[in-house]
Amino acid sequence: MKVATQVKGEVMPIRRQPAIKGKKHAITDDEKKFSAYITLRKARADARLVGIRAKRVKDATENPDDVTKIGKDKKSKKRGKMLGLSRKPINRIRGTNMLCKDPVQVYCRLKPMQFPNDISCMRVISDTTIVITPPESAVNFRNTSNKEIQTTFTRVFPPDATQKEIFDTVALPLVENLIQGRNGLLFTYGVTGSGKTYTMTGDSSQDGIMPRCFDVIFNSIMNYQTKKFVFKPDKLNGFDVQSEADAMLDRQSEIHAGLMSQKSGKSGKLRKIDSDSDSNPVIIRGCNEVQTLTIDQDNAYAVFVTYVEIYNNSVYDLLDDDDVRAKTLQSKIVREDGNKNMYVHAVTEVEVKSSEEAFEVFHRGQRKRRVAHTALNAESSRSHSAFTIRLVQAPLDCEGEQVIQDKRVICISQLSLVDLAGSERTNRTKNTGQRLREAGNINNSLMTLRSCMEILRENQIQGTSKMVPYRDSKLTHLFKNYFDGEGQVRMIVCVNPRADDYDETIQVMKFAEVTQEVQVARSTVTKLDLGYTPGRRQANKIFKEARNRLEKEGRVEANGLEIDIGLVYSLGGPFPELEMNNPHNDQIITNLMHFLEQRINKRNILRADLQQKQNEFRKMLSSTEQENISLKVENAALKASNSQQKKKILALEGHLGKTEAQIDSLICKLNNANETIKNMQQELKDRDMALNQRLIDKQRVKQKYNTKIQVETDKMNKELEVKLRQQREQLQNQMKAQDDKLRLVKQILVDENDINSEKIVSKDVPPVTPVRVADVTKRLVPCTDGRSRKDKTMVSNPRYRRSQSADRWIDHRPGALVPLGTVLQPLMRRRRSVNRLTDPKEITDGASRYCLVAQEHDTDGELETKLYKGDILPTSGGGAQVVFNDMECLKQLSPKARKRSGAAEIDAQTSLTNHSLETHNKRPRVIN
Numbered sequence: 001m002k003v004a005t006q007v008k009g010e011v012m013p014i015r016r017q018p019a020i021k022g023k024k025h026a027i028t029d030d031e032k033k034f035s036a037y038i039t040l041r042k043a044r045a046d047a048r049l050v051g052i053r054a055k056r057v058k059d060a061t062e063n064p065d066d067v068t069k070i071g072k073d074k075k076s077k078k079r080g081k082m083l084g085l086s087r088k089p090i091n092r093i094r095g096t097n098m099l100c101k102d103p104v105q106v107y108c109r110l111k112p113m114q115f116p117n118d119i120s121c122m123r124v125i126s127d128t129t130i131v132i133t134p135p136e137s138a139v140n141f142r143n144t145s146n147k148e149i150q151t152t153f154t155r156v157f158p159p160d161a162t163q164k165e166i167f168d169t170v171a172l173p174l175v176e177n178l179i180q181g182r183n184g185l186l187f188t189y190g191v192t193g194s195g196k197t198y199t200m201t202g203d204s205s206q207d208g209i210m211p212r213c214f215d216v217i218f219n220s221i222m223n224y225q226t227k228k229f230v231f232k233p234d235k236l237n238g239f240d241v242q243s244e245a246d247a248m249l250d251r252q253s254e255i256h257a258g259l260m261s262q263k264s265g266k267s268g269k270l271r272k273i274d275s276d277s278d279s280n281p282v283i284i285r286g287c288n289e290v291q292t293l294t295i296d297q298d299n300a301y302a303v304f305v306t307y308v309e310i311y312n313n314s315v316y317d318l319l320d321d322d323d324v325r326a327k328t329l330q331s332k333i334v335r336e337d338g339n340k341n342m343y344v345h346a347v348t349e350v351e352v353k354s355s356e357e358a359f360e361v362f363h364r365g366q367r368k369r370r371v372a373h374t375a376l377n378a379e380s381s382r383s384h385s386a387f388t389i390r391l392v393q394a395p396l397d398c399e400g401e402q403v404i405q406d407k408r409v410i411c412i413s414q415l416s417l418v419d420l421a422g423s424e425r426t427n428r429t430k431n432t433g434q435r436l437r438e439a440g441n442i443n444n445s446l447m448t449l450r451s452c453m454e455i456l457r458e459n460q461i462q463g464t465s466k467m468v469p470y471r472d473s474k475l476t477h478l479f480k481n482y483f484d485g486e487g488q489v490r491m492i493v494c495v496n497p498r499a500d501d502y503d504e505t506i507q508v509m510k511f512a513e514v515t516q517e518v519q520v521a522r523s524t525v526t527k528l529d530l531g532y533t534p535g536r537r538q539a540n541k542i543f544k545e546a547r548n549r550l551e552k553e554g555r556v557e558a559n560g561l562e563i564d565i566g567l568v569y570s571l572g573g574p575f576p577e578l579e580m581n582n583p584h585n586d587q588i589i590t591n592l593m594h595f596l597e598q599r600i601n602k603r604n605i606l607r608a609d610l611q612q613k614q615n616e617f618r619k620m621l622s623s624t625e626q627e628n629i630s631l632k633v634e635n636a637a638l639k640a641s642n643s644q645q646k647k648k649i650l651a652l653e654g655h656l657g658k659t660e661a662q663i664d665s666l667i668c669k670l671n672n673a674n675e676t677i678k679n680m681q682q683e684l685k686d687r688d689m690a691l692n693q694r695l696i697d698k699q700r701v702k703q704k705y706n707t708k709i710q711v712e713t714d715k716m717n718k719e720l721e722v723k724l725r726q727q728r729e730q731l732q733n734q735m736k737a738q739d740d741k742l743r744l745v746k747q748i749l750v751d752e753n754d755i756n757s758e759k760i761v762s763k764d765v766p767p768v769t770p771v772r773v774a775d776v777t778k779r780l781v782p783c784t785d786g787r788s789r790k791d792k793t794m795v796s797n798p799r800y801r802r803s804q805s806a807d808r809w810i811d812h813r814p815g816a817l818v819p820l821g822t823v824l825q826p827l828m829r830r831r832r833s834v835n836r837l838t839d840p841k842e843i844t845d846g847a848s849r850y851c852l853v854a855q856e857h858d859t860d861g862e863l864e865t866k867l868y869k870g871d872i873l874p875t876s877g878g879g880a881q882v883v884f885n886d887m888e889c890l891k892q893l894s895p896k897a898r899k900r901s902g903a904a905e906i907d908a909q910t911s912l913t914n915h916s917l918e919t920h921n922k923r924p925r926v927i928n
């Protein structure tokens, strides 16, 4: 593991702007401070390292037995160089505790016997010890004089040990270390077919160590992962922190590339290639691990994996897609990075976000791994494989929002899971050709590993400084820094307890024994403290939730809310190294002074801040108190008004009850009234119907009677017409008779006139000229010839034959009449005079005759008095009708007019007579 910067326990509230990739930005004061701070801390760490190394020399002098601690330092002394400073250890800054070393922990797993007839040469006698009994078939059976060999391990897993048991005991602590920022190496070692791959990977029913590691890691960091490409490999075994925008661009280009490859059918091709080399069966996951480890929630995490194999002493990248296209894997070189860590140059490092994704990536590489059928294992690994999980973590900024955009604060830890190829004896595997060459390379690399362990152990135990031949094999070269530097190394020795494997198993046991004695420096992780508030991620989350809730409630103040996680009250980290080994070492005093100065400054700042906060708090408290008092007053007023309101409500409720009762009774009445109305309406309808029926009946009767009346009327009319015709005929006959008579009278008159013409001419007697012949007959003509009226022949008028004394007359004179001064008056003995006819009763009341008297001037200006006479006939409707049947005209002529008229007068008289006659012929007018 490497930590670029080690800053220990210091409070430094710095707000940093996120760096934008590819754009230079002005260095802020905060950044300057931060850089200066980092430099200072580095200097202090170096100083501390010097102190520690000085202490180590002192310890070694006091304890000469502790050769492991002093071995290197002795050599360095000989070289006359400064203690421990000639060669920088890996993770130099973090490796301050070089004195703490742990032996490589070696576990032993026994494979279950495959066949019941197989003879076992091993016994497990305790959790940590097995006893190996040499079988007769063993090569050195005689030499060993049948001695049992007892071997002790950190833990022995019997054949019935489960995969989970092994994971929990061996791998889980390494995963824990990984999350805490420490490196780890776990490898399986053993004879071919002893169960190394099974232990490391597992099979479809039983997950091995690797998938379980994924589960635990992702269970722990699942909600604290960065988005993809926020951390990006810098190709030098380190990582860059990208801004969110850059990371998003990378994500987009990845999606685009995926789409393009799908379009061009590359993926199909890839799958085909994969399936070509699908000699490994697809491993389906068994049940998942549910364990979760505690993590620092204020960090953001990302997991990267690499998968390489060492085949025939060459390193190949199993995740390299380009190689798949080329169909041949290109070997990679092993390099050392700036922190003396070994890494495979240009290896494909895949960022994975879930256990499934990681396992899928592993499986992708696994398909490319070289596996072959041998006499001892159907799927024998022909290469060493190293699957490396790198966990990158970096603290969040002070607001708990984003990862700090500074490469120096990144902490990278890695766990390498190495499945070594099994050692094998060619006489047993019967390998030839390529398999034989593979076996030779496998054995060589394992031999190198073994000799490295041996020399390391020797160096550590005996204090020698023999060169460890890491470079002799790619396997040891790649994992060099685990043994040479810091980290935890664990090995599982897989053993097949069959007697056939005895000779090789003994070699494995010897290697295990050596390895157990090798010490590896325990890495100490100093947590980077930038002075940000612990729990800021959680605080940020809670703050955002609260703000969202306010926004949902529509509160405007939510917009202006800014996250303020606040300042941590801490005076800083622990005191620097105070131990003085040299009286002239002023550096320690200078450091201490500087440290104290900073503390004092910090304390002053914190005091001022505290004071300010106290003041603010007091103010807030007093305003809250005031608010409280006013609220109390308000509360009391509200209570009073509340009780009043309650009373009102009670009264209103009572009123409401009464009103409701009234309403109920009214509704009841209304219903009754409605019922009555309905009944009455029904009755009305019935009556209407009856009335209508009656009207219809009446109408029918009326129609019937009308028809009858019409018939009767027609009948009567016809009868009347007949009668009328008869009367007319009668009348005409009478008229004829009268005409005859008149002619006779005329004749007589003419004769008389002739006789008296002379007398008449001599006397100037004003004549009274009858207007009509009828009148002439009626009036009393002056008896000029001396004869009495009785002597004269009377003008015949049949109407006057009626008994006129019996008639009752209505004498109707509508206007004022000019007095005539004549003696000629109509003969109406019984009469009633009226000016206006307003009431029909006036003519129905016993009267039988009607006479209308009217005056007018004729064309000569002479006054004419006309009497229209008629019979009053009662009508069937109770009224009366007047049938005019006579008209008399009384005309007064002046003498002049008479002269003027002369002969015309006679004509007029004649015409008047005619006219009178015609009048009688006229249809009578009826006045109702």
Ligand SMILES: Nc1ncnc2c1ncn2[C@@H]1O[C@H](COP(=O)(O)OP(=O)(O)OP(=O)(O)O)[C@@H](O)[C@H]1O
Residues within 6 Å of the ligand: 110, 111, 112, 159, 190, 191, 192, 193, 194, 195, 196, 197, 198, 199, 203, 377, 379, 380, 381, 382, 420, 421, 422, 423, 494
């Ligand atoms: N503990 C075990 N329980 C059940 N089966 C096991 C166990 N160990 C190994 N096996 C089985 O033994 C066979 C060989 O195991 P594996 O391939 O893991 O051996 P190996 O050590 O990896 O061999 P090589 O070095 O040749 O690759 C496999 O079929 C595996 O399932």
